[in-house]
Amino acid sequence: MNGGPERLSLRRPDDWHLHLRDGPMLQAVVPYTARVFGRAIVMPNLVPPVTTAAAARAYRERILAAVPAGCRFTPLMTCYLTDRTDVEDLAAGFAEATWVAAKLYPAGATTNSAAGVTDVSALDAALARMAEMGMPLLVHGEVTDRSIDVFDREAVFLERVLAPIVRRVPGLKVVVEHATTEEAVRFVEEGPDTVAATITAHHLLLNRNALFEGGLRPHHYCLPVLKRERHRLALRRVATSGSPKFFLGTDSAPHRTGDKECACGCAGVFSAPAALELYAEVFAEENALDRLEAFASLNGPRFYGLPANQDKVTLCRREAVVPSSIPLADGSTVTPFRGGGSVFWSLDRG
Ligand code: NCD
Ligand code: ZN
Numbered sequence: 623m624n625g626g627p628e629r630l631s632l633r634r635p636d637d638w639h640l641h642l643r644d645g646p647m648l649q650a651v652v653p654y655t656a657r658v659f660g661r662a663i664v665m666p667n668l669v670p671p672v673t674t675a676a677a678a679r680a681y682r683e684r685i686l687a688a689v690p691a692g693c694r695f696t697p698l699m700t701c702y703l704t705d706r707t708d709v710e711d712l713a714a715g716f717a718e719a720t721w722v723a724a725k726l727y728p729a730g731a732t733t734n735s736a737a738g739v740t741d742v743s744a745l746d747a748a749l750a751r752m753a754e755m756g757m758p759l760l761v762h763g764e765v766t767d768r769s770i771d772v773f774d775r776e777a778v779f780l781e782r783v784l785a786p787i788v789r790r791v792p793g794l795k796v797v798v799e800h801a802t803t804e805e806a807v808r809f810v811e812e813g814p815d816t817v818a819a820t821i822t823a824h825h826l827l828l829n830r831n832a833l834f835e836g837g838l839r840p841h842h843y844c845l846p847v848l849k850r851e852r853h854r855l856a857l858r859r860v861a862t863s864g865s866p867k868f869f870l871g872t873d874s875a876p877h878r879t880g881d882k883e884c885a886c887g888c889a890g891v892f893s894a895p896a897a898l899e900l901y902a903e904v905f906a907e908e909n910a911l912d913r914l915e916a917f918a919s920l921n922g923p924r925f926y927g928l929p930a931n932q933d934k935v936t937l938c939r940r941e942a943v944v945p946s947s948i949p950l951a952d953g954s955t956v957t958p959f960r961g962g963g964s965v966f967w968s969l970d971r972g
Contacts, residue, residue: 626911629938629970634931635898635918637662639760639799639820639871641890642685642697644668646951651876652688654894656695658969660931663760663871664697666725667734671702675715682720698722698926700760704737705744709751716757722926723758723797724748728779730766732845733875733889738762742783749791756927758795759787763806764846773830776846777805788813795925800825800873802846804856810867811860818925820871821861823900824891824959829854840887841957844875847889861917862910869922872897878954879947893959896944900960902937902967936970 637655640662642648655662664685666672672681678699685697699721701712707724715721726745727738739745752759763784764775780798788796793816798806801819810819822844830848833839842848860868874897875890882888893900898918905914923930946962947955 626906626909626939629936630902630911630914630967631934631936632915633919634658634660634933634935635870636660636922636931637872637874637897638797638869638922638926639663639665639822639873640894641665641667641873641875643876644681644684646954647876647878647956648684649688650948650950650956651874651892651894652685652695653690653693655874655897656689656693658898658935659695660933661696661698661928663723664699666700666702667727667732669734671704671734671737672699673702673704673707673737675701675711675718675720678715678721700725702727702737703739703745703748705740707745707748709748712748712757713751713755716752716755722928723760724752725760725762725799727762728764728766728783731762731764731775733877735762742787746790749787749794753791753794756795758797758926760797760799762845763798763801772847773849776801776803780805780809784809788817797925799871800846801857801868802849803853807856807860811865815867818867818869818921820873821857821868822871822873822891823893823897823904824848824873825854826857826861826904827854827900840882840884841891841959841961843882843887843889844873844891845889858904858908862905862908862913864913864916866916866921866924868917869925870901870918871922876956878950879957880954882957891959892956895948895958896960896965898935898937898969899942899965899967903965906939906967937967938970939966940968941966942968
């Protein structure tokens with residue numbers, strides 16, 4: 623054990639990349655995020671996707687209805703971009719604060735991305751308008767070209783697709799979501815101040831060996847897929863560096879246990895039940911607990927042009943067991959990241 627503090631208070635953090643789903647899954651997972659995070663960027667990849675401001679308003683109401691009494695939690699909605707995004711609706715939704723950003727899923731890149739963008743040049747008018755309004759573009763940065771090795775799809779996307787967008791649309795705020803590679807780290811570090819990235823806890827904790835440890839590990843499978851150790855170390859370096867360009871985004875992405883543990887399992891790691899605790903573990907291991915607040919609570923709001931949360935949360939160095947399974951009202955379950963295992967930091971409930 624290192625000699626760090628036993629308790630750590632920080633401004634209430636926000637989760638800048640989260641999947642909450644809908645129906646019984648939404649009901650089951652919202653409390654885990656709302657217990658600790660003040661706000662979260664809610665990803666729009668529902669079936670059907672959240673492509674209109676009206677759909678985003680209705681979804682926000684369903685999320686708020688699932689927030690436990692006594693939690694103050696604000697969902698920040700996003701627009702799912704398609705080849706046919708209505709630029710006027712996109713702009714009006716941002717102007718009236720229905721949504722705060724738009725998400726670019728290359729069609730076929732990940733869960734529920736079939737309706738995503740097939741040709742980014744179709745987005746030119748939308749991106750120009752977003753740059754004008756200061757509306758961030760959130761990017762799932764992977765090419766879908768089957769001939770590209772799955773471990774290279776992020777690096778190839780950055781070079782082929784995102785670098786040209788950043789050059790073509792100066793001033794556009796861009797978030798490289800769930801950055802997983804050295805190449806992504808370099809892209810963000812070398813890019814203008816308008817380019818930032820979220821980093822998940824699981825990509826800071828695991829490399830791709832974790833997919834095959836003693837057998838196939840479906841609960842460690844996500845997209846972008848876990849990478850080599852050198853990439854994990856690059857992510858750890860920047861997350862704990864204090865750079866304002868990197869911030870917390872769990873990419874907590876729940877799927878039913880049966881949809882993960884099967885012949886063709888879904889991509890997504892459900893980390894919400896231990897999210898902040900897992901990041902604290904990483905920062906403690908890196909002797910950087912004094913930088914956790916910047917990463918978790920300050921850099922994100924600054925990039926989005928929002929105030930940091932006013933209240934605080936306290937973590938203490940105390941072991942706690944992560945639930946091995948969480949029941950849904952329809953009788954199915956969802957399995958958390960590190961379910962049945964321990965975290966070494968816990969939230970102090972005062
Ligand atoms: C996410 C999901 O399940 O919605 N899956 C994942 O592996 N991260 C989608 C995404 O963010 O790619
Ligand atoms: Zn995601």
